[in-house]
Amino acid sequence: MIVRAAVVPYPPLLVPELVVADLPEVRSVRRTCVAAAKLLAQGSRRWIAVAPGFGEVAADSVGTFQGFGVDVRVRLNPDTEGDLDPGLPLPVLIAAWLREQAHALRVSVHLVAPDASSAECRALAASIANETDDPVGLLVLGDGSPRHGDRAPSRPDERAPGFDETVHKALADADTEALLALDQQLAAELGAEGRAPWQVLAGLGGEWNCVKSDLLVPYGVAYHVAVWDPVLP
Template sequence: MISRVAVLPHPPLLVPELVGGGDRDADAVRAACLDVARELAAASPRWTVVGVGQAPATGVGTFRGYGVDVRVTLGDGDGAPDAFWPLPALIAGWLRERAGAESVDLRLVDPDLDPGSCAELGRALAGGSGALLVLGDGSHRHGERAVGKPDDRAGEFDERVAHALATVDTAALRALDPALAAELGAVGRAPWQVLAGAVDADGRAWQATRSTTLTPFGVAYHLAIWEPA
């Protein structure tokens, strides 16, 4: 059975070499994410990771496509590094190494996967063992620092996500509108709905022991830890 769940964003700024020194906002996001990842590794050294994208074909990834050749693996990996790993795979590997986890089993999905299919995948994961790490950002359209054009709907959308993660409201996660999420750039929508399907199928009562949302760069970064109650 799933021992613990963590929800994290996956911005490249988590990797210090990609940012440089002196950015306190990036440092704060990185420190918060590493705290959550280490708590997840303390529950289990084996992670199942849900994110969006295509599964990598090689055993070693690199952030070279983001500017620096920082190499990562998902466990036992060798060979030439691949600069085309999807971002969730790269971040999962980077977090694994720094948190002390042993292995990552990637379950990457299409960002447009419909809620029903997300729930079905979640049900399939519910019977697995180890810890579950769910990677995905909220809307990137918050305020003046927005990556995309600011959108007044972003605030309400991410408030709804934050409340659902803080209260383990799987129904609210399942109800997130894929079209609205896509318009707001919230790539975490499908992974969060996979999470909802997994916890619903698990059958146990769950509680959030940590939950916070950070938006220092116009993007909503949701962090949470869920445990069986």
Template sequence: MAVGADRSGPTVLGPDSAGTFEGFGADVRVTLGGTAPTDPALPLPALITGLLREQAGARSASVRLLAPDTPAEESRRLGESLAAESTGLLVLADGTNCSDERSPHPPDERAGQLDEQIRTALAEVDTNRLRDLDPRLCAELGVEGRAALQVLPGVVAASGGTWRGELLYSATPHGVTYHVATWTRQP
């Protein structure tokens, strides 16, 4: 199962979904597991899920898309329900898109602090920092995936136990900040 945010949400895309990265400059076709015709408007979180599904050799995947303005409490409740349904969860979200001169939007001095809040939360499994993400500030600074990030506190709360986070990547290579982390529940 994967969770992301997109203006087409809330919706669930199943294994019968397929799309292409052609709109991003590469005609790479991906599917969530079926043989459906290519949907040129398949949202980016679903495209990335399809690409990762194929690379991992998984048979199929589903993507739950939230609206970018989904309230934090609703995201948390979704996380609680997903914890009972899934053995693994892929959360697709972004950092700010206004950090430097390469960004698609004019630089904003608040971007660095917000990216640091997200980076630290992911590295330290700090669910309070994720829960405290300000929806208005995230929208202003281009963090479209805020609602997806706020699913994680619900997953952790419902699963219990001790969690370990590992930040694998955090950088702003093309004007948009990307963070990659894994969270693992400890035995």
């Protein structure tokens, strides 16, 4: 039973050890994401995460940010002694890092292909909803478009602001239909790999209240942060 959901991005800049200059924009993104993770942990300290990617992630995975410059190690479950997997995807590493920051007990990760259709996202949502009867928090990891303005790491695209404003409004309104209506092709062209994980969240159905919602666009990349609570009957 999902008792709370949190949407966060997964940039390496969240991890202080990976940042050369800890600028105000960086601290703002980190503070906002950690606050959302702590709110999620208040709902439940056991999490299920959804992130863009392929394949499966072992529940006892141990990862490292060595590929991003520093050997900061993180665990999905601190009670296990899994072998170090140097190839864990960045969203999985961030899920494990946020678990530690929020003092959650453990997080299991489902990867959803960035090009998954809305129907496939709904199917994964149904599977997650039936995964456990225990109270769990849902951590949804996804970045917006990296094509905002002159500071963008990818070629700027004038469609990026409108797309991410649509996502922000849908998250702020807890509007599942608006999230499910996001254009898959447009999201792909804009490099917004959060589209599929957001649609998994929306595919859970039901009514939700948005507890908090933020859109931050430092360095030309859109980062969405939101916390939803289900409306109980």
